[in-house]
Amino acid sequence: MSNWEPLDDFKHAQIVLVGQPNCGKSTLFNEVAGYRSVTSNFPGVTVTYTRSHVRFQNHIHDVVDLPGIYSLTCLDQADRESLRYLLTQRVDVIVNVMDASLISRSLELTLQLLELEIPMVLCLNMIDEAERKGIEIDTEKLSGILGIPVVTTVASRGRGVNELFREALKIARSRMKGRHIRGHRDVELVIGRLKRQLGQELGDETPYSRHLLATKLLERDKFFEEEIRKIRPQLLDLVSDCRRRLAKSHGRSSDEVISSERHALSMSIFEKVSIIKEPQTHWRDRIDDILMHNLWGYVILAAFLFLFFNVIFKVGSLLEAPLMDFFNGVTQSIQDKLGSESLLSVIVTGAFQGIGGGIAIVLPYLFPFLFGLALLEDVGYLPRVAFLMDAFMHRIGLHGKAVIPGILGYGCNVPAVMATRIMESPRDRFIAALIAAMVPCAARMTIIFGLVGYYLGGNAALGIYILNMIVIALSGALMSRLLPEVTPGMVLEIPVYQAPRLKITLMKTWLRLKDFIVIAWPLLIIGSCILGLAEAFKLSDLINGILSPITVFLGLPFETGMTLIFGVLRKELSMLMLFQALGTNELQTVMTKAQILVFTVFVVFYIPCVATIGVLYKQIRAKATAIIVGFTFVIALILGVITRGIAALIW
Amino acid sequence: MTDRMTLDRVENTTKVRVVEIHGGWGVRNRLNRMGIHPGDLVLVKRSGIMSGPILIQVHGMDVALGRGLAGKVIVSEITE
Numbered sequence: 115m116s117n118w119e120p121l122d123d124f125k126h127a128q129i130v131l132v133g134q135p136n137c138g139k140s141t142l143f144n145e146v147a148g149y150r151s152v153t154s155n156f157p158g159v160t161v162t163y164t165r166s167h168v169r170f171q172n173h174i175h176d177v178v179d180l181p182g183i184y185s186l187t188c189l190d191q192a193d194r195e196s197l198r199y200l201l202t203q204r205v206d207v208i209v210n211v212m213d214a215s216l217i218s219r220s221l222e223l224t225l226q227l228l229e230l231e232i233p234m235v236l237c238l239n240m241i242d243e244a245e246r247k248g249i250e251i252d253t254e255k256l257s258g259i260l261g262i263p264v265v266t267t268v269a270s271r272g273r274g275v276n277e278l279f280r281e282a283l284k285i286a287r288s289r290m291k292g293r294h295i296r297g298h299r300d301v302e303l304v305i306g307r308l309k310r311q312l313g314q315e316l317g318d319e320t321p322y323s324r325h326l327l328a329t330k331l332l333e334r335d336k337f338f339e340e341e342i343r344k345i346r347p348q349l350l351d352l353v354s355d356c357r358r359r360l361a362k363s364h365g366r367s368s369d370e371v372i373s374s375e376r377h378a379l380s381m382s383i384f385e386k387v388s389i390i391k392e393p394q395t396h397w398r399d400r401i402d403d404i405l406m407h408n409l410w411g412y413v414i415l416a417a418f419l420f421l422f423f424n425v426i427f428k429v430g431s432l433l434e435a436p437l438m439d440f441f442n443g444v445t446q447s448i449q450d451k452l453g454s455e456s457l458l459s460v461i462v463t464g465a466f467q468g469i470g471g472g473i474a475i476v477l478p479y480l481f482p483f484l485f486g487l488a489l490l491e492d493v494g495y496l497p498r499v500a501f502l503m504d505a506f507m508h509r510i511g512l513h514g515k516a517v518i519p520g521i522l523g524y525g526c527n528v529p530a531v532m533a534t535r536i537m538e539s540p541r542d543r544f545i546a547a548l549i550a551a552m553v554p555c556a557a558r559m560t561i562i563f564g565l566v567g568y569y570l571g572g573n574a575a576l577g578i579y580i581l582n583m584i585v586i587a588l589s590g591a592l593m594s595r596l597l598p599e600v601t602p603g604m605v606l607e608i609p610v611y612q613a614p615r616l617k618i619t620l621m622k623t624w625l626r627l628k629d630f631i632v633i634a635w636p637l638l639i640i641g642s643c644i645l646g647l648a649e650a651f652k653l654s655d656l657i658n659g660i661l662s663p664i665t666v667f668l669g670l671p672f673e674t675g676m677t678l679i680f681g682v683l684r685k686e687l688s689m690l691m692l693f694q695a696l697g698t699n700e701l702q703t704v705m706t707k708a709q710i711l712v713f714t715v716f717v718v719f720y721i722p723c724v725a726t727i728g729v730l731y732k733q734i735r736a737k738a739t740a741i742i743v744g745f746t747f748v749i750a751l752i753l754g755v756i757t758r759g760i761a762a763l764i765w
Numbered sequence: 766m767t768d769r770m771t772l773d774r775v776e777n778t779t780k781v782r783v784v785e786i787h788g789g790w791g792v793r794n795r796l797n798r799m800g801i802h803p804g805d806l807v808l809v810k811r812s813g814i815m816s817g818p819i820l821i822q823v824h825g826m827d828v829a830l831g832r833g834l835a836g837k838v839i840v841s842e843i844t845e
Contacts, residue, residue: 185798219826373797402827408813504831603830603832605830607799607826607829
């Protein structure tokens with residue numbers, strides 16, 4: 115807090131956006147940030163935040179968008195990292211973004227942020243929503259009470275944004291901090307006493323505001339308890355003592371006292387500054403009567419998913435063929451120019467096949483998928499999906515939120531595994547990650563349709579999807595049986611439906627696409643090069659030999675061994691290499707229908723691709739990743755053999 | 766008091782007042798951060814099928830609560 119020097123010439127301010135989820139903070143960020151924004155990792159974890167350079171008043175400043183947090187009390191990783199950022203990094207001004215129609219709840223965060231003693235500005239976003247609900251806010255009065263400027267905005271329309279940042283920079287320059295809002299005397303007395311004693315004991319040791327520290331410790335906040343335990347464990351006795359005293363005088367535990375205080379303060383401020391008039395009714399309010407209906411909600415969801423996947427498949431396959439032809443053509447001319455035997459030719463060909471594979475095979479499906487998903491997200495449908503699916507997710511020992519990584523997995527497992535950070539406990543995160551890795555991604559989709567769909571018909575392809583879902587459900591149920599833990603119940607905000615803005619949705623899609631491009635694609639390219647080299651050096655026989663136990667077990671042709679190895683690098687490689695390894699595009703001449711089926715089933719289920727393994731390792735650590743890898747491999751073997759048996763009976 | 770019950774037992778479109786939250790620090794915290802505290806008015810909008818979650822409205826916003834959690838919230842009916 116006090117470790118940065120004041121800037122006289124105000125260049126390069128660090129402006130940090132903080133707010134509760136669904137307040138339109140990211141829309142605000144995207145409004146000013148543009149395509150130049152970067153997703154950064156908090157050091158050591160996979161929780162990310164975004165930052166961007168923004169030009170204001172002829173200077174370049176940094177705007178940082180932290181993950182949405184409901185409170186400074188941490189329940190999951192994202193909370194912890196956001197808090198840590200605010201406590202340890204240089205923050206010149208906090209822009210507290212708030213949904214103006216939810217002031218009473220949102221103020222609870224604001225009051226905590228004020229205790230950080232960092233210069234701050236309040237942004238009342240979605241002011242049009244508030245008006246629609248009949249809420250009229252006296253911003254001057256609110257500003258007076260909190261001691262900070264209040265600016266109203268409609269970020270999705272760009273209204274008020276310039277004024278907001280102008281105020282933010284003014285505050286950053288003047289370093290003016292807001293007020294500590296005082297509650298009831300008796301509670302403030304206890305906080306004050308603890309605060310003084312902490313001040314005496316700790317001196318300048320910790321950078322946190324003593325008021326914040328005292329309040330949080332009385333609130334039994336685990337994060338701050340840990341911090342104190344690390345530097346002065348003996349202080350914890352003092353803290354317990356104060357907690358007991360507070361609890362005794364109020365007849366409830368100290369955390370209830372503090373949070374009720376804060377709640378009462380927020381409500382009272384809200385009542386002082388707003389007038390509620392008649393709300394306008396909107397057809398949006400009626401939509402949920404159908405979309406969350408106990409019968410129609412599910413019918414619509416199913417119809418929707420059906421439509422979604424069909425559109426993606428149509429778009430994807432339309433683009434795939436011409437793009438593939440293009441890349442094959444390029445590869446051919448490279449080979450003509452460089453000769454097909456030279457090392458250089460092999461490597462360059464490999465690289466191009468990797469690049470081509472990404473552009474022609476994965477992107478045509480991945481892009482429409484991510485876009486569609488971002489659209490659903492921006493409209494606000496995803497929480498409704500979580501609501502509808504919660505009952506079923508419970509059978510697998512998770513709750514509704516886990517359906518979101520699952521859905522993401524159908525596009526690419528990499529962002530799906532990253533999304534498991536929304537699960538609060540490590541056990542939930544593990545099961546959600548397992549599910550995310552087992553869901554067939556766009557690459558696997560191309561194999562299912564390209565092999566089974568093409569040679570055995572559309573129904574067989576659908577059959578594989580259904581089988582996959584059953585296996586995932588059973589695996590999830592098995593895991594939750596083996597890892598018993600009471601899943602904390604779901605608490606999920608259901609936001610109002612919004613009209614999505616194309617620019618924002620595209621930007622969101624782009625950021626997710628970057629995950630694939632930066633992580634997966636290079637691996638695809640490298641993998642192709644390695645494959646080319648392996649062939650050039652005639653390693654294929656060796657590798658096939660090593661893998662023959664598996665291929666024989668599954669009744670597959672000897673040459674498929676190599677393709678399975680490379681399927682680990684990128685899933686669709688196994689299909690591409692199949693053509694190459696068997697020497698023909700007409701697979702039905704070298705493989706029986708049964709073999710095609712077995713091959714596809716095995717490839718769909720066996721271990722995740724390297725990129726996914728990489729993010730799994732980052733999210734859930736080595737041991738859990740190894741379990742997932744081993745588990746999926748065994749499942750794939752078992753299913754492969756069963757498929758072989760059943761196919762032998764039919765054909 | 767005879768008019769007390771848990772939130773998961775409340776019928777749709779009924780307004781109730783939160784009396785108490787039966788749970789430890791974790792449960793209280795997760796409900797508090799949504800703005801749900803003892804004394805607050807809550808409208809039960811709908812309940813999901815097969816012991817699915819409950820949709821409530823509190824302080825002007827909709828929140829979906831898992832049924833287990835809802836069972837830990839003691840509420841009382843609003844008497845006119």
